[in-house]
Amino acid sequence: MMKQKRSTIKQVAEKAGVSPATISRYLNNSRSFPDDVKERISNAIKDLHYAPNASARSLKQNKTQIIGMIIPDMVVYTHICKIIEHILYDHHYSLMIATSDYDSQKEYQLLQKLFQQGVDGILLASCGQNNEYISFIRDQGVPIILFDRYLSTLPDMNYVLEKGVECVRKFTEYAISQGHRKMAYLQGPSNELVSTERFDEFRRILGAHGIPENPRFYYKQVMTQEEIKKASNDILDHLDEVTIVITTNAKQIKHFVMTANERGIRIPDDISITGFGLDEYRTLFPYPMTCIIQNHREIGKQCAKMMLELIDDEAPQPKKILIDSDFFIGSSVKRLC
Numbered sequence: 328m329m330k331q332k333r334s335t336i337k338q339v340a341e342k343a344g345v346s347p348a349t350i351s352r353y354l355n356n357s358r359s360f361p362d363d364v365k366e367r368i369s370n371a372i373k374d375l376h377y378a379p380n381a382s383a384r385s386l387k388q389n390k391t392q393i394i395g396m397i398i399p400d401m402v403v404y405t406h407i408c409k410i411i412e413h414i415l416y417d418h419h420y421s422l423m424i425a426t427s428d429y430d431s432q433k434e435y436q437l438l439q440k441l442f443q444q445g446v447d448g449i450l451l452a453s454c455g456q457n458n459e460y461i462s463f464i465r466d467q468g469v470p471i472i473l474f475d476r477y478l479s480t481l482p483d484m485n486y487v488l489e490k491g492v493e494c495v496r497k498f499t500e501y502a503i504s505q506g507h508r509k510m511a512y513l514q515g516p517s518n519e520l521v522s523t524e525r526f527d528e529f530r531r532i533l534g535a536h537g538i539p540e541n542p543r544f545y546y547k548q549v550m551t552q553e554e555i556k557k558a559s560n561d562i563l564d565h566l567d568e569v570t571i572v573i574t575t576n577a578k579q580i581k582h583f584v585m586t587a588n589e590r591g592i593r594i595p596d597d598i599s600i601t602g603f604g605l606d607e608y609r610t611l612f613p614y615p616m617t618c619i620i621q622n623h624r625e626i627g628k629q630c631a632k633m634m635l636e637l638i639d640d641e642a643p644q645p646k647k648i649l650i651d652s653d654f655f656i657g658s659s660v661k662r663l664c
Contacts, residue, residue, distance in 0.1 A: 334375040343371040376463045393421050394634060395441035396450040399429045402578050404452065410627025418635055429516045429550055431456040442469065448634045452476050454516060470637035474630050476521055486647040487629045491521055494619045495528045497654040498601045503536055506663030507571040507599065511544035511562045515575045525575055544569050555579050559586040566598055571660065574602030584612060595661035615657025625650050
């Protein structure tokens with residue numbers, strides 16, 4: 328794939344209607360400018376994806392030995408980060424980690440900073456909506472790997488993914504096999520394709536079994552502790568209408584269980600729970616958690632391995648690696664039939 332020509336300071340100046348010297352002073356914060364001038368310059372830099380010359384270097388000849396990593400949430404991705412950091416360290420690379428907090432604009436700004444700082448590669452669990460800039464980074468020859476989040480409009484990127492839809496099928500069908508028909512569903516970020524795909528699969532399975540949907544208890548954008556607790560309390564106020572909660576990330580399980588404990592509601596006697604969890608959920612709670620155990624070790628291992636290969640590859644081709652997950656059957660789902 329041919330690299331796109333990098334924008335120059337002269338092009339930015341022309342687009343903003345100022346001199347190159349003004350752009351230089353703006354970038355160096357050496358003087359103040361009227362608001363309208365600052366806005367024109369800022370827009371020109373963003374439109375042209377301009378990066379200061381300090382980052383315009385050959386990745387093959389002037390490595391920083393730093394890999395940038397952007398994740399939406401530190402709690403969920405801690406284990407993956409550790410595995411990647413250990414492997415990269417053994418190959419004399421440092422890992423620089425930042426969190427987007429599921430904010431696409433923050434993710435964009437972090438991507439800009441990593442690119443401008445000249446990192447040797449970028450690992451990204453994307454919130455979405457930054458496809459154009461992600462493509463730009465790739466076209467500049469910076470190795471970039473998308474993991475845990477698939478972007479359908481960028482099929483030719485490097486990916487390390489878990490079989491997420493298959494996971495939803497496993498725990499939803501298990502819940503049905505245990506007699507559950509009244510299900511609550513805690514969805515992830517609404518701007519993420521993976522979140523939509525998982526929810527669509529959940530609904531498809533219900534339809535295939537002839538089970539009526541329960542949309543009153545389908546919750547969108549349940550990510551922060553406050554959002555999880557609010558949804559949890561609503562569910563726990565209606566135990567006659569919900570028998571099981573389907574979660575889509577480990578944080579949701581953690582805070583739902585905490586909320587239930589605070590209210591003296593017993594799992595699984597009063598309500599069941601399943602979804603995406605962590606390996607320690609087999610033993611962390613008083614009952615083994617029935618959940619998908621994501622293979623964070625393998626995800627991290629494949630991300631690090633692919634990154635090292637991409638850095639050394641003169642003409643890399645897009646790669647996609649799919650990781651299996653384990654469905655662990657504990658005792659958090661009560662059998663109703």
